[in-house]
Amino acid sequence: GESVGLHLPTLSVQEGDNSIINCAYSNSASDYFIWYKQESGKGPQFIIDIRSNMDKRQGQRVTVLLNKTVKHLSLQIAATQPGDSAVYFCAENITGGYNKLIFGAGTRLAVHP
Amino acid sequence: DAGITQSPRHKVTETGTPVTLRCHQTENHRYMYWYRQDPGHGLRLIHYSYGVKDTDKGEVSDGYSVSRSKTEDFLLTLESATSSQTSVYFCAISESRGSDEQFFGPGTRLTVL
Numbered sequence: 001g002e003s004v005g006l007h008l009p010t011l012s013v014q015e016g017d018n019s020i021i022n023c024a025y026s027n028s029a030s031d032y033f034i035w036y037k038q039e040s041g042k043g044p045q046f047i048i049d050i051r052s053n054m055d056k057r058q059g060q061r062v063t064v065l066l067n068k069t070v071k072h073l074s075l076q077i078a079a080t081q082p083g084d085s086a087v088y089f090c091a092e093n094i095t096g097g098y099n100k101l102i103f104g105a106g107t108r109l110a111v112h113p
Numbered sequence: 114d115a116g117i118t119q120s121p122r123h124k125v126t127e128t129g130t131p132v133t134l135r136c137h138q139t140e141n142h143r144y145m146y147w148y149r150q151d152p153g154h155g156l157r158l159i160h161y162s163y164g165v166k167d168t169d170k171g172e173v174s175d176g177y178s179v180s181r182s183k184t185e186d187f188l189l190t191l192e193s194a195t196s197s198q199t200s201v202y203f204c205a206i207s208e209s210r211g212s213d214e215q216f217f218g219p220g221t222r223l224t225v226l
Contacts, residue, residue, distance in 0.1 A: 008153070034214055043117075043203050043217030044156070089155055100146075100171065101215060103155035 008087060010108040019077040021107045023090035028071060030092035034101065035064060035075045038087045047075070047088075077109075085111045116140045117218035119204050125224045132191040134221050136204030138184075144207045145187040146171075146215065147179060149200040156203065162187055194225045 013019045025033065031052035036044035050057045050064045050073075057064050063076040073090050087108050091101040116139035126132050136145060144163055148156040148171075158171030160179040168179050176198060178190045191198055201222050205215040 036217075041220075043205075043219050046214045046216070049214060091156075100158055100161065101156075103148075103157070105153055105155045 008106050008108045010110055012110045012112060013080050015080060015082060015111055015113050017080055019075075019080045019084070019109055019111075021075045021077075021088050021109065023073040023075075023104050023107075025071050025073055025090065025092045025104070026102065027092060027094065028068075029094050030102075032093040033064070033066060033073050034091045034093075035062075035073075036089045036091065036103075037084075038089065038106070040086075044089060080109075080111050082111050082113065085109055117204060117206060117216060119202075119218040119221050121221060122219065123222045125226065126194055127226050128195055129193050132194050132223065132225075134189040134202055134204075134223070136187045136189070136218060138187075138204075138206050140206060140208075140216070141184060142206040142208045142216075143184070144209070145181065146205040146207075147177070147187065147189045148203045148205065149173065149198075150203060150220075151200050159189065159202075191223075194223075196225050199223060199225045 034049045035047040037047050038044045048059045048062050048064050050066050055066050061078045065074045087106045089106045090104045093101050118137045120135045146161040147159040150156050157173045159177050162168045162181040180188045201220050203220050204218040207213045207215045
């Protein structure tokens, strides 16, 4: 697959544990945030999004938390599975433009059996 | 990959040659984007399109041009490829102008020797 993760921070977890991936975003005016998952050799896949009028949103096994005060976003994955192993990106956007997302550098999640 | 194809999937070319990458969608989405992905940089926007014949620059547009003659096709051209353009290129689409998830294609790995 594409070697996009050579210098990424890595989070290693045991299968079944909960994972927390963090992201600091750059623009205090950003009001829409997305988490993407990218497996080796594939394009990014949408996981969950959150708008700035919320501080928490839950999906299936995933929760995103938003702290606008410190410009911090986190993705929590419950009961992490081997299939969750991938690179995770956060992205931010400012409503009103042409949906131009700004991506973070990514975090690699390694799940060990 | 949400009805998005990219061609070619892999290409090796020489410095100074022109290269065109194609993105084709079957979703009839209005907005299309070209990103490049490099180790440690996440995804960076090259150009985007907000309609047929309507395009604009992203953050790393130097050395690239785009064209959109039909809703379904968005072409990225490197007029004279350089080694710094060796990268993985992703096309994305979104339905709305506002904050909305983007769906990504499978990527094209380009190597410029």
